[in-house]
Amino acid sequence: MATFTSTSRQPFNAEHVRKDFPFFETGVAYLDSANTSQRPRHVLYAMDEYFEQFNSNVHRAAYHVSEVATERYEGTREAVRRFINAHSTKEVINTRGTTEGINLVAYSWGQKNIKAGDLIVLTILEHHSNIVPWQILAAKTGARLEWVDVDEKGELRLEQYHALLEQKPKLVTFSQISNAIGTINPAKQMVHDAKRAGATVLVDGAQGAPHQGVDVRDLGCDFYAFSGHKMLGPTGAGILWGKRELLEAMDPFMAGGDMIKAVRQEGTTYADLPLKFEAGTQAVAEVIGLGAAIEYLEGLGMENITRHEREITEYAMEALSELPGVRIFGPPVERRAGVVSFEVEGIHPHDLSTIVDRHGVALRAGHHCAMPLMIRLDVPATSRASFYVYTIKDDIDRLVEAVADAQRIFA
Amino acid sequence: MGVDEQFYREYILDHYKNPRNFGHIEHPTYTHEEDNPLCGDVVGIDLLVKDGVVDDIKFHGRGCAISQASASLLTERIKGMSLDEARTIGKEDVLSELGIDISPARIKCALLSLKVLKAGAWGLGEWPGEEEE
Known part of the structure; x- marks a missing residue:
């Protein structure tokens, strides 16, 4: 039976957790885990x-x-x-x-x-x-x-x-x-x-x-x-x-x-x-x-996972809010899971996704299979960043930089 | 100049921010609107045809830069053309006019305005499957 890598047994640390996921060798800042997650070696080996x-x-x-x-x-x-x-x-x-x-x-x-x-x-x-x-x-x-x-x-x-x-x-x-x-x-x-x-x-x-x-x-x-x-x-x-x-x-x-x-x-x-x-x-x-x-x-502990995602979510909401013209949808961080759906004034979500993709940031754009909700929110689509056990603050920093670049291009 | 500037070329951004032939025609010969529910892009086109020639064309809509710039470019191209000539415009023409490498995920955005013309304004009824590619 495949075993855990040693890093997983230490106190929760996303930087360590990340090393269990071969995908991150690609260097992609993956912010689409609500869509599908990455897989650790433990799963691949099994x-x-x-x-x-x-x-x-x-x-x-x-x-x-x-x-x-x-x-x-x-x-x-x-x-x-x-x-x-x-x-x-x-x-x-x-x-x-x-x-x-x-x-x-x-x-x-x-x-x-x-x-x-x-x-x-x-x-x-x-x-x-x-x-x-x-x-x-x-x-x-x-x-x-x-x-x-x-x-x-x-x-x-x-x-x-x-x-x-x-x-x-x-x-x-x-x-x-x-x-x-x-x-x-x-x-x-x-x-x-x-x-x-x-x-x-x-x-x-x-x-x-x-x-x-x-x-x-x-x-x-x-x-x-x-x-x-x-x-x-x-x-x-x-x-x-x-x-x-x-x-x-x-x-x-x-x-x-x-x-x-x-x-x-x-x-x-x-x-x-x-x-x-x-x-x-x-x-x-x-x-x-x-x-x-x-x-x-x-092995990681669901409570640790929830706490980590809360931290990342809070960090992302604050960082994105500091950019001009960014509007975040959804509840305050206390009643929100690791999902930040937002729009940037003057930039369609698909254009935003295309630009941040060129910065190596995987960001979902669209209706997220929730068209009735999009109509209710009166938006054609949103950009959505979503997080998981392996998301680190550097991923968020890269997103924010990429969004700022998109704003510069569309200014 | 970074990659993004190359992708969102100046003139595409210009057509997005300052769309040409934007609006409606009061008594159009043809009018048609379509949306792309997947991303919420909307393009509608009004055509005024006189003696077999596109005398006036206007579009309206909302959506991403690719869909709106593509519509704006298409109206510029078609205005003053004979209807027969305009009918021969294909997806390759639209894509080459955009002049950028469109990813498969964005191809529908780029071709939405052509779809509106083909499926509606020219009465072709059926979209001939460009979005499959």
Whole structure:
């Protein structure tokens, strides 16, 4: 098994952490971790080890290497269970990512439980992956969608949320943290209130799991979806967690190999949880990589990660604010994750991205898959800098210099 | 001169800040607007055609420097051309007129104004797939 590099065990220091990530040898100031993160050697080695030493399919063969592969694959499930504090690995479903997890719920749970006239509550902060599946479900079933708005600081209008809860929604869904502007939603309180109103609750943890971590039992929701690739793992491996009794009652999302108990001409009985939802050959190497990413994050400590990101975020907000004509979207740093979305007067975000790119700074420009929010903020797009365990103040300094250069060019 | 000055050449910035033929035509022969929802660029073009010649052209819109400068340059080029001649303008012409190396991510910005002409103002209806490249 790949081991941690020695640097990771010392007190948290982003300069040291960074050395575990080969990507930074490129010299790029990478400020797009809310989009996808970089991967430490620990993750890359775990995947290489699979390919080189026990590459085989899981759950199927009786030979040794397949047993090792299965053990590692299932090892990730246990690592995830521990990381999110779930009751059982039966509640931990491997998906390709948050999008698939939400779609799984929208189809398998939604089509069975949502009826014409039912209310689905979501928020204007959502990523398209937590909007479009519900629009499709609503169109199919005749359910209606209601959106919780934000205030001028980009924080949810909770009084409006509570008014919607009084209409007894069947489903409430929202993100733990906004990917577009970094708002940390009061998720626990929101889940609590929605459960009291009798709703089933899905929390989109795509940004929450990597940056704050989660305790699904403490959070109290029914479903929680997240992606491995935003938390130092590879693309193609994500998790849907769901309460066992809900998952048991749901029909499969995809059908095929591995999700069956017995197939006869007369019909099929499905596998027990969690395999009922894992049809076909899974992304074995990626799932193993996700397990290694979780080990690595646990080694750093989620509290250290959150604290480091807060420091960097505060530094970035101050430095960017000192430039003339820069407007930052979203809440104050106390209620903001490591995301700074901003606009620069007179420079379109795409022009800004192009210029800072020439300074070796990777900055996202666009709608961040949150078009309804962009319309609400009345901007065509924003520039977004987002941070993680390896972000250092020098990255921010380089961003600020590059933005100042863009201002000089566009002056 | 740094790389950025080379990319955002003086005349591109000039067309962005001081767009030519900006505005609307009161009774246009053709009018059409399109947006690029991916980045929020908007370009609309009004054409006044007399005796088969583009007598007047105006554009409006908002967005990045590439999309707006490209639209401004296109209007300058087309004004006074016969419609037949104008119809032959292709994406290569637009890109070479910009004279800069456009990355794949920005190509839609550069070609939005041409798309507006082709898909709308010339009644071609369908965008012939330039954005695939």
